[in-house]
Amino acid sequence: MIRVLFMIAAAGFVLSVGTLSAAIAIGGPEAVTRGGWHMFSGGWGERDNHTHGRWDSDDGGPGDWGPDAGPQATRTLAWTGGDSLDLGLAADVRYVQADGPGTVTVTGPQRAVDRVVVRGDSIRYGRGGGHWRPKLSIVVRAPAINRFDVAGYNALAIEGYRQKTLRLDVAGMAKVTASGEVEDLELDISGKGDVDLGALKTRGADVDISGAAEATIAPTEWARLDISGAGDVRLLTNPRSLETDISGAGKVRQGEAARTPSPPSPPQAPSPKSDKL
Incomplete structure (x- = not known):
């Protein structure tokens, strides 16, 4: 039973990796930076109540904010x-x-x-x-x-x-x-x-x-x-x-x-x- 569960988990992992690779191949690297996915470096959201991250502006484009971002x-x-x-x-x-x-x-x-x-x-x-x-x-x-x-x-x-x-x-x-x-x-x-x-x-x-x-x-x-x-x-x-x-x-x-x-x-x-x- 344990062996069967392990095989199912391994198959699911391989399938997820393949799906993600295909999506990136289709969309291209620029999709990651443009808006298909938001990649954050050190960013935190409101749920964590931190003070660094990115802002999604009203026109659909991302806007960075921080100590020097905006008036x-x-x-x-x-x-x-x-x-x-x-x-x-x-x-x-x-x-x-x-x-x-x-x-x-x-x-x-x-x-x-x-x-x-x-x-x-x-x-x-x-x-x-x-x-x-x-x-x-x-x-x-x-x-x-x-x-x-x-x-x-x-x-x-x-x-x-x-x-x-x-x-x-x-x-x-x-x-x-x-x-x-x-x-x-x-x-x-x-x-x-x-x-x-x-x-x-x-x-x-x-x-x-x-x-x-x-x-x-x-x-x-x-x-x-x-x-x-x-x-x-x-x-x-x-x-x-x-x-x-x-x-x-x-x-x-x-x-x-x-x-x-x-x-x-x-x-x-x-x-x-x-x-x-």
Whole structure:
């Protein structure tokens, strides 16, 4: 049975190589560079949230972009969302809590900026934006956003926060910082993110980490910490109530100390008995 499966797999591989060779022979080498196939050297797409790649222009031809590609532009959109913010593009984002109508100010290459749209609670690209997009700078000013979804290589800075609750869902290698004051914090991190909330005064914090993420918090009353994997939580305070559930190589640090599951103490060796004369 295994031999038959191996023969089928080998035949499929040979067939795929032959098909690709025939396609290149028919189309010619120029087809690879013109548009039949896009070959990237060091390029990354929006899904990876990197900042290098190629842009497919509106006229069908590829356009390179990078630090020196095209003029920079700034555009301001109306914030149409409610209490949540979801990033559907690669960006460094600042959220400033401010009264009045919400705004979203986007800065980056002109072609990318022109394609950004705000749909409900989401900031993303509209249609016709090409497949490969740069990392933008975005400033969101709104009065009452209290839930943020951040993923990939994105970065979020929350400034002047003053609300009862704050919910952060962080995935990938995203980075988050926050300053201000909140009663209850809920933090969920998966991946290898870095969340620094040391400047956010918090009454209580509920933290759930899976992966190798790091978090810094400063709760004054209570903290519930659930770590699975190699996560690291640093406490800048000594909350009155502290509950920890650690599985794996995770750590909880208070100052320079670290709380890890303590190994069982080895049994004491029996004291030698002196011979009686």
